[in-house]
Amino acid sequence: MAKNSTSTTTVPDTAWLGRGRHLGPEPEQDVRRNLIALKAAGVLDDFLELDPVEAARSTVLHPRDESADPGPSARRLFEARWQVADDVTVRAQLTTYDPESRRKDGDGVIWVLAAEAELPWDLEWPSPATMFWPDSERVPWDHDTVRGVRLRTTNHLPKDDDELRHRLRDCTRQSWSLHVVVHEAMTPDAAGQQPVSTFLPPGLRHRVVEHRGTPEQAQIADFAMKRELGVRMPRGGGVVLPVSPQGPEYDAERFTVRSVFLDGSEPTELLDRIMEFAALPRPLPADAERALTRLRQGWHLLTPDEELVHAQGMVTKYAEALDAMTKSCDLYREAAEAAQAALAEATGGDGTVRPAAPGHVKADGSPLSGFTKAFGRFRNPNK
Incomplete structure (x- = not known):
């Protein structure tokens, strides 16, 4: 002690x-x-x-x-x-x-x-x-x-x-x-x-x-x-x-x-x-x-009424956790779909990245900008 x-x-x-x-x-x-x-x-x-x-x-x-x-x-x-x-x-x-x-x-x-x-x-x-x-x-x-x-x-x-x-x-x-x-x-x-x-x-x-x-x-x-x-x-x-x-x-x-x-x-x-x-x-x-x-x-010896209140509280907590997990899965799915779309746009659908002609590419128009935007959703899931 x-x-x-x-x-x-x-x-x-x-x-x-x-x-x-x-x-x-x-x-x-x-x-x-x-x-x-x-x-x-x-x-x-x-x-x-x-x-x-x-x-x-x-x-x-x-x-x-x-x-x-x-x-x-x-x-x-x-x-x-x-x-x-x-x-x-x-x-x-x-x-x-x-x-x-x-x-x-x-x-x-x-x-x-x-x-x-x-x-x-x-x-x-x-x-x-x-x-x-x-x-x-x-x-x-x-x-x-x-x-x-x-x-x-x-x-x-x-x-x-x-x-x-x-x-x-x-x-x-x-x-x-x-x-x-x-x-x-x-x-x-x-x-x-x-x-x-x-x-x-x-x-x-x-x-x-x-x-x-x-x-x-x-x-x-x-x-x-x-x-x-x-x-x-x-x-x-x-x-x-x-x-x-x-x-x-x-x-x-x-x-x-x-x-x-x-x-x-x-x-x-x-x-x-x-x-x-x-x-x-x-x-x-x-x-x-x-x-x-x-x-x-750290009390364990609950009365029947306390056990009921505790069980109801646990159900509420589990429901909130399940809802948060569902929202998180939806966000990850949307980000994955956006990443796949960006990949298709950058490769033309055949898996090969084609560089743009010199002097005609803006900072926001890079073939990799789509990836940046897509995976940015992982860093900031509120967007």
């Missing part, structure tokens, strides 16, 4: 984008089983599995668009369609990729998910991630592309200062997720260890990564975050980290919560700040833009 970079566009309010790593042995089999189960339960309207090469060749809507090609490292491409809010259609594509390098153990398989609804995304709608991946702790699909970071759980910050700064830098520059850091004023009990993401609405639950600082990490975490990101880590509080590059809408003070009680109760203030941050305009990474373009222009 291409290295992640950021474009000047922002994520559309109709889109849901996610990226991560599956560390298990059979990621595609996990997706396949979940899709089959959800379709049988009536959750999905339909789904489709494609080989990436064949998917690029058989793109329905834009067969010549290069953005429909998932790339050489793609393994499988899955499409799914479902309804939310009774009559709002959601279309989604999940593509699995081999990692860029196999040198490190545990790299797993990278996945990219792009979903788009017919209306602006409602956070109460189901998470597209659980339409493809089983919502089970036993299936390790929820690892971020940043090593050592995982969704659906708490991630303790590294103890080493350099490693901590690298973690913060990678999360804000490379990850597609929203990152939150919570400092534990004291070591929480089992209820307090519950991730904050469990209290979030379904549409945001799998887009947030929670980092935890232990009680003794207050100063080192505060120093690293101030140096790398320009934000402070309040003791016993939490902060929503900015993205890179940081937009003008982000206010570090606004997205800092001074106190977060880790006793199993709902951290209302922190949740409000997370959802407020999620609603801000968000830069669209280049990889995410390609995934969204591929979803829009």
Whole structure:
């Protein structure tokens, strides 16, 4: 996959984008089983599995668009369609990729998910991630592309200062997720260890990564975050980290919560700040833009009505192409007949070119002028 970079566009309010790593042995089999189960339960309207090469060749809507090609490292491409809010259609594509390098153990398989609804995304709608991946702790699909970071759980910050700064830098520059850091004023009990993401609405639950600082990490975490990101880590509080590059809408003070009680109760203030941050305009990474373009222009799972419209469009295109070919053949036939007439005129009908008497030939009266006019029709078929 291409290295992640950021474009000047922002994520559309109709889109849901996610990226991560599956560390298990059979990621595609996990997706396949979940899709089959959800379709049988009536959750999905339909789904489709494609080989990436064949998917690029058989793109329905834009067969010549290069953005429909998932790339050489793609393994499988899955499409799914479902309804939310009774009559709002959601279309989604999940593509699995081999990692860029196999040198490190545990790299797993990278996945990219792009979903788009017919209306602006409602956070109460189901998470597209659980339409493809089983919502089970036993299936390790929820690892971020940043090593050592995982969704659906708490991630303790590294103890080493350099490693901590690298973690913060990678999360804000490379990850597609929203990152939150919570400092534990004291070591929480089992209820307090519950991730904050469990209290979030379904549409945001799998887009947030929670980092935890232990009680003794207050100063080192505060120093690293101030140096790398320009934000402070309040003791016993939490902060929503900015993205890179940081937009003008982000206010570090606004997205800092001074106190977060880790006793199993709902951290209302922190949740409000997370959802407020999620609603801000968000830069669209280049990889995410390609995934969204591929979803829009490389879609295969058509409804019967869409198939009818597509077939009618193809009939119109074929009719136009046939008409253009017929006109072209007529033009070539006329040019050939004109060339034969010019040849007959120049040779007198016996195949021998007779030169004109000296001093009596005008520039336009050359025996070859007929050929020039005739074959000029090939160069300018509009004449």
